[in-house]
Amino acid sequence: xxxxxxxxxxxxxxxxxxxxxxxxxxxxxxxxxxxxxxxxxxxxxxxxxxxxxxxxxxxxxxxxxxxxxxxxxxxxxxxxxxxxxxxxxxxxxxxxxxxxxxxxxxxxxxxxxxxxxxxxxxxxxxxxxxxxxxxxxxxxxxxxxxxxxxxxxxxxxxxxxxxxxxxxxxxxxxxxxxxxxxxxxxxxxxxxxxxxxxxxxxxxxxxxxxxxxxxxxxxxxxxxxxxxxxxxxxxxxxxxxxxxxxxxxxxxxxxxxxxxxxxxxxxxxxxxxxxxxxxxxxxxxxxxxxxxxxxxxxxxxxxxxxxxxxxxxxxxxxxxxxxxxxxxxxxxxxxxxxxxxxxxxx
Amino acid sequence: xxxxxxxxxxxxxxxxxxxxxxxxxxxxxxxxxxxxxxxxxxxxxxxxxxxxxxxxxxxxxxxxxxxxxxxxxxxxxxxxxxxxxxxxxxxxxxxxxxxxxxxxxxxxxxxxxxxxxxxxxxxxxxxxxxxxxxxxxxxxxxxxxxxxxxxxxxxxxxxxxxxxxxxxxxxxxxxxxxxxxxxxxxxxxxxxxxxxxxxxxxxxxxxxxxxxxxxxxxxxxxxxxxxxxxxxxxxxxxxxxxxxxxxxxxxxxxxxxxxxxxxxxxxxxxxxxxxxxxxxxxxxxxxxxxxxxxxxxxxxxxxxxxxxxxxxxxxxxxxxxxxxxxxxxxxxxxxxxxxxxxxxxxxxxxxxxxxxxxxxxxxxxxxxxxxxxxxxxxxxxxxxxxxxxxxxxxxxxxxxxxxxxxxxxxxxxxxxxxxxxxxxxxxxxxxxxxxxxxxxxxxxxxxxxxxxxxxxxxxxxxxxxxxxxxxxxxxxxxxxxxxxxxxxxxxxxxxxxxxxxxxxxxxxxxxxxxxxxxxxxxxxxxxxxxxxxxxxxxxxxxxxxxxxxxxxxxxxxxxxxxxxxxxxxxxxxxxxxxxxxxxxxxxxxxxxxxxxxxxxxxxxxxxxxxxx
Ligand SMILES: Cc1ncc(C[n+]2csc(CCOP(=O)(O)OP(=O)(O)O)c2C)c(N)n1
Ligand code: SF4
Ligand SMILES: [Mg+2]
Numbered sequence: 001x002x003x004x005x006x007x008x009x010x011x012x013x014x015x016x017x018x019x020x021x022x023x024x025x026x027x028x029x030x031x032x033x034x035x036x037x038x039x040x041x042x043x044x045x046x047x048x049x050x051x052x053x054x055x056x057x058x059x060x061x062x063x064x065x066x067x068x069x070x071x072x073x074x075x076x077x078x079x080x081x082x083x084x085x086x087x088x089x090x091x092x093x094x095x096x097x098x099x100x101x102x103x104x105x106x107x108x109x110x111x112x113x114x115x116x117x118x119x120x121x122x123x124x125x126x127x128x129x130x131x132x133x134x135x136x137x138x139x140x141x142x143x144x145x146x147x148x149x150x151x152x153x154x155x156x157x158x159x160x161x162x163x164x165x166x167x168x169x170x171x172x173x174x175x176x177x178x179x180x181x182x183x184x185x186x187x188x189x190x191x192x193x194x195x196x197x198x199x200x201x202x203x204x205x206x207x208x209x210x211x212x213x214x215x216x217x218x219x220x221x222x223x224x225x226x227x228x229x230x231x232x233x234x235x236x237x238x239x240x241x242x243x244x245x246x247x248x249x250x251x252x253x254x255x256x257x258x259x260x261x262x263x264x265x266x267x268x269x270x271x272x273x274x275x276x277x278x279x280x281x282x283x284x285x286x287x288x289x290x291x292x293x294x295x296x297x298x299x300x301x302x303x304x305x306x307x308x309x310x311x312x313x314x315x316x317x318x319x320x321x322x323x324x325x326x327x328x329x330x331x332x333x334x335x336x337x338x339x340x341x342x343x344x345x346x
Numbered sequence: 347x348x349x350x351x352x353x354x355x356x357x358x359x360x361x362x363x364x365x366x367x368x369x370x371x372x373x374x375x376x377x378x379x380x381x382x383x384x385x386x387x388x389x390x391x392x393x394x395x396x397x398x399x400x401x402x403x404x405x406x407x408x409x410x411x412x413x414x415x416x417x418x419x420x421x422x423x424x425x426x427x428x429x430x431x432x433x434x435x436x437x438x439x440x441x442x443x444x445x446x447x448x449x450x451x452x453x454x455x456x457x458x459x460x461x462x463x464x465x466x467x468x469x470x471x472x473x474x475x476x477x478x479x480x481x482x483x484x485x486x487x488x489x490x491x492x493x494x495x496x497x498x499x500x501x502x503x504x505x506x507x508x509x510x511x512x513x514x515x516x517x518x519x520x521x522x523x524x525x526x527x528x529x530x531x532x533x534x535x536x537x538x539x540x541x542x543x544x545x546x547x548x549x550x551x552x553x554x555x556x557x558x559x560x561x562x563x564x565x566x567x568x569x570x571x572x573x574x575x576x577x578x579x580x581x582x583x584x585x586x587x588x589x590x591x592x593x594x595x596x597x598x599x600x601x602x603x604x605x606x607x608x609x610x611x612x613x614x615x616x617x618x619x620x621x622x623x624x625x626x627x628x629x630x631x632x633x634x635x636x637x638x639x640x641x642x643x644x645x646x647x648x649x650x651x652x653x654x655x656x657x658x659x660x661x662x663x664x665x666x667x668x669x670x671x672x673x674x675x676x677x678x679x680x681x682x683x684x685x686x687x688x689x690x691x692x693x694x695x696x697x698x699x700x701x702x703x704x705x706x707x708x709x710x711x712x713x714x715x716x717x718x719x720x721x722x723x724x725x726x727x728x729x730x731x732x733x734x735x736x737x738x739x740x741x742x743x744x745x746x747x748x749x750x751x752x753x754x755x756x757x758x759x760x761x762x763x764x765x766x767x768x769x770x771x772x773x774x775x776x777x778x779x780x781x782x783x784x785x786x787x788x789x790x791x792x793x794x795x796x797x798x799x800x801x802x803x804x805x806x807x808x809x810x811x812x813x814x815x816x817x818x819x820x821x822x823x824x825x826x827x828x829x830x831x832x833x834x835x836x837x838x839x840x841x842x843x844x845x846x847x848x849x850x851x852x853x854x855x856x857x858x859x860x861x862x863x864x865x866x867x868x869x870x871x872x873x874x875x876x877x878x879x880x881x882x883x884x885x886x887x888x889x890x891x892x893x894x895x896x897x898x899x900x901x902x903x904x905x906x907x908x909x910x911x912x913x914x915x916x917x918x919x920x921x922x923x924x925x926x927x928x929x930x931x932x933x934x935x936x937x938x939x940x941x942x943x944x945x946x947x948x949x950x951x952x953x954x955x956x957x958x
Contacts, residue, residue: 076801324795
C-alpha cells in the first residue's frame with residue numbers, strides 16, 4: 001500500500017480543479033494561436049473560480065469558432081452559423097441574464113460576414129465577452145484575406161492586400177462596447193490579466209487577440225505573424241487584476257496606476273506605461289489606436305473601460321428570475337384576463 | 347369598360363332597380379391613404395355588427411404612407427358569407443383621383459354617396475347619387491383644420507346610417523368603442539356622425555339597401571388575425587421576442603408588445619418578457635434560436651423577404667434541433683412584390699426553408715380564432731418537436747377585421763417538451779442529447795444553467811452523433827437525418843388535424859383549401875350545390891399532413907386544391923406525400939392577383955373543369 005501521502009490537488013475557490021475547465025482535445029493545427037487562447041481561457045475561468053455550469057459559450061464558423069469545444073467542457077455551447085454569433089448570444093443573454101457569456105469569433109466571422117451583427121452587439125453593450133481570434137485570414141477556407149488584414153500584407157501565393165484593415169477595437173469603442181482591448185495569443189501574462197478582468201466586467205467586452213495562423217499567415221510579409229508581432233507590439237500598460245474575493249497582493253506603483261472598480265466590486269489596476277493614458281477616455285482611446293495604426297504598430301492593452309454603463313439586459317427592466325425559468329403561473333395570464341380582453345373586442 | 351359583373355359569376359344577388367335589399371350587399375369606401383378613414387370604416391363595420399348582422403371588412407391599401415388611393419369594402423351578408431365580393435352596391439366616393447372609375451364600376455341599380463364638389467352625378471343615370479357637402483357639415487363640429495380632415499370621414503358614417511337604416515345608438519356605441527371610451531374623441535366623432543345623419547335625413551329618402559337587426563353576433567368579437575396571433579403568443583407563455591418590422595406582420599408584434607406591457611409585469615413592475623427589435627431578420631431568428639436554446643419561449647414574426655433572410659439560421663435550428671416559433675404573415679410575390687396585398691405564396695419556400703434536406707412543420711390558421719389557438723399551440727409544438735415551427739397566416743387574415751366567436755382559454759397546461767432537470771440527471775448520471783430513446787425521433791435536452799456536471803451538450807450545425815459530438819461519419823449522418831424524418835412523422839400526429847368542413851352525400855369531387863381561402867370556398871360549396879354539383883370540402887390546418895388527407899383524396903374521383911399562388915404549391919406538397927395513383931386526381935384552382943379570394947372564382951373554376 002502506498003505510504004506516501006498524495007500531493008494536495010490544486011483547487012480554486014469553489015473547489016474545482018483546472019481539469020474541470022478543460023475541453024476536448026483541439027483539432028486545430030499545432031501551434032495555432034487559437035489554441036493558446038483556449039488555454040488562457042481555461043486558466044482565467046479556473047483562477048476566477050467561475051462555476052462552469054454558469055458559463056455559456058457561443059461561436060460562429062471558422063477555425064476560431066471551433067475553439068469553444070476545446071475549453072470549458074462542462075459549459076453549454078452553441079456553435080452557430082458564420083458571422084451570426086452575436087444574434088445567438090443576444091437571444092441567450094436575454095433569456096437568462098444570470099449566466100456568463102463568452103463568444104468566440106474570427107476576424108472573418110466578425111469583420112466580414114458578421115459585421116452587421118457585430119456592430120449591433122457592441123452598440124447594445126450586451127453583457128458578454130466577445131473574443132476575436134484575429135489572424136487576418138480565413139483559416140478554415142485556406143487562407144484568403146480577411147477585412148482585418150493590414151494593407152500591404154502578402155499571402156503565401158503572393159497576393160497583396162490593397163485595402164485598409166478594419167480596426168475592430170476602434171469600432172467597438174465608437175459603438176458602445178464598455179471594455180475594449182487587444183492582446184496577443186502568445187502574451188500569457190497580458191492576455192490572462194485581460195481575460196480575468198473581462199470575466200468581472202458587466203457589459204460588452206471586446207478583446208481582439210492577434211492569433212497567428214501558422215498554416216496560412218505566419219510568414220514574412222504577414223503583419224499577423226509571430227515574428228511581426230514580436231517586432232511591432234507596443235503594450236499600452238501592464239495590467240494586473242485583483243478579483244474582489246482574493247487577497248493577493250499585487251505589485252504596482254501607486255504613483256503610476258489608475259484604479260478602476262469593476263461592476264462586481266473587484267478592482268483593476270492599470271499600470272501605465274505612459275503617465276497620461278486614461279482608459280476611461282473614449283476619444284483618447286480612439287486617437288491612440290489611430291496613431292498606432294499610422295505608425296504601423298500594434299497597440300495592446302486595455303484601451304477603454306466604462307464600468308458604470310448599464311448593460312443591455314440591465315436596461316431592459318427584466319424581472320429578477322431568468323426568463324427561461326419562469327413557470328406557467330407567471331407566463332400565462334389567467335382566464336379572467338382573456339375574458340376581459342374578449343369583452344374589449346365585443 | 348363598364349366593369350359590371352353579373353351575379354352568377356360573383357355569387358351575388360341580381361337586383362333590379364327599386365327592389366328592396368336587406369342585409370345582403372357590399373359597401374365600398376374609396377379614400378386617400380393617410381386621410382384617417384380607418385376609424386370611420388371600423389365604426390361603420392362595428393355598427394352593423396352591433397345590429398346583429400353578419401359583416402366583414404377588407405382594406406385594400408397601397409404600399410405608401412399617404413396620398414395613394416385606398417378602398418375599404420364592407421360586406422353585409424345575412425347568410426354569413428364573409429369572403430370578398432367583387433362588386434359593391436354602395437359606393438362612398440371620397441377620393442377625387444378614383445371617383446370616376448369607381449362610379450363606373452358600380453353595377454346597375456347600385457348607389458353612390460359622394461363629396462359634393464366632385465360632381466359625379468352626371469356620370470351615370472342608372473345609379474342614384476347622394477351628394478354630401480362634407481366640408482360644410484364638418485366645419486361647425488371641428489374648429490381645427492387637421493381634425494376636420496379626419497372627421498369628414500365620420501360624416502359619411504352618419505349619412506350611411508340614415509340611408510341604410512343603421513340605428514344611431516349603435517353607431518354611437520361603435521364610436522365610443524373605437525375611441526376606447528375617450529370622452530373628447532367620442533364626442534366630436536359622434537357630433538360628426540350626427541351631422542351627416544341629420545343632413546341625410548333632411549335631404550334623402552332611405553335607400554333600397556337596408557340593414558335590419560338580426561341576432562347573429564351575440565357574444566362575438568371583432569378582431570384581426572395579427573391581434574389574435576399576438577393574444578395567442580401572450581397566452582402561449584412567450585418570454586422572448588425578436589423582430590424586424592415588415593408589412594403585414596408588424597402589427598402582430600406591435601400588438602403583442604402592448605399586451606405584454608399590460609399583462610406581463612410582475613408585482614415590482616418588472617417585465618416577465620423581453621422584446622428586442624433586431625437589426626435584421628437574420629438576427630431576429632438568431633436571437634430566437636439563442637433564446638430558445640437557453641430555455642425561453644421565443645418567437646418572431648415576419649413576411650416573405652424576412653423568411654428568405656432566415657433561411658440559414660432555420661437550417662441550424664432544424665439540424666441542431668432548437669425550438670423556434672416563426673409567424674409568416676404572407677404578402678404577394680417574389681422579391682418586394684406587392685407588400686400590402688395578400689397571397690399564400692410562401693408555402694414551399696417555408697416548408698423547405700434552408701439547404702440540405704430540411705423540412706419544417708407549418709400551422710395554417712384559417713380564422714382569427716385559429717390564429718389565437720395556433721398562436722398558443724405553436725410554442726408547445728415547437729418545444730415538443732424541438733424544431734423551428736412556422737405559422738403561415740396572410741395579409742387578409744392578419745390585417746383585416748373579422749367577426750369571430752370569442753377565444754377559449756387554453757385547456758392544456760404549457761408543454762415544454764423533453765427537458766431534463768438537474769434532478770433527472772442526478773438519477774440518470776448522464777444523457778445523450780440526440781439519442782432516440784423514446785422511438786419518436788425526439789431526444790432529450792438540457793437547458794444551459796442546469797447545475798450538473800454532465801448537463802452540457804454542444805449545439806452545432808455541423809455533423810454530430812448521438813452524443814452531440816462532432817462527427818463526419820456517414821453512419822452518424824444517416825442515423826441523424828433519418829431520425830429527423832421520424833421526428834416529422836411524429837409531428838403528423840401532433841399538429842392540428844384537417845377539418846371536414848362540408849360533406850355532401852354521394853359527392854364525387856372533393857375540395858381542399860387552407861388558410862384565408864376558407865371563406866370563399868365555404869361560400870362556393872353552397873354555390874356549387876345550387877348548380878347541382880355536390881362537393882366535400884376538407885380544410886387543411888397543418889403540415890406535415892396526416893392520414894386523413896390521403897383518405898380524403900382516395901375517396902374522391904377528382905380533388906380540387908384551391909390556393910392563392912401561381913404554382914399550385916399545396917398541390918405540389920400533397921403530391922410528395924400521396925400515392926401516385928391518387929396524385930392524378932388532383933386539380934388546381936389558383937388565384938394570385940393579390941386580392942382576397944372570392945367564392946365566384948372557386949365556383950367558376952370547378953364548373954369549368956368539371957365540364958372538361
Ligand atoms: C455563409 C457561409 N459562407 C461561407 C462559409 C465558409 N467559411 C467557413 S469559415 C470561413 C472563414 C473563417 O475565417 P475566420 O472567421 O477569420 O476564422 P479562422 O478560420 O481564420 O479562425 C468561411 C468563409 C460558411 N461557413 N458560411
Ligand atoms: S488553418 Fe490557421 S487558423 Fe486554422 S487551425 Fe490551422 S493555424 Fe489555426
Ligand atoms: Mg481568421
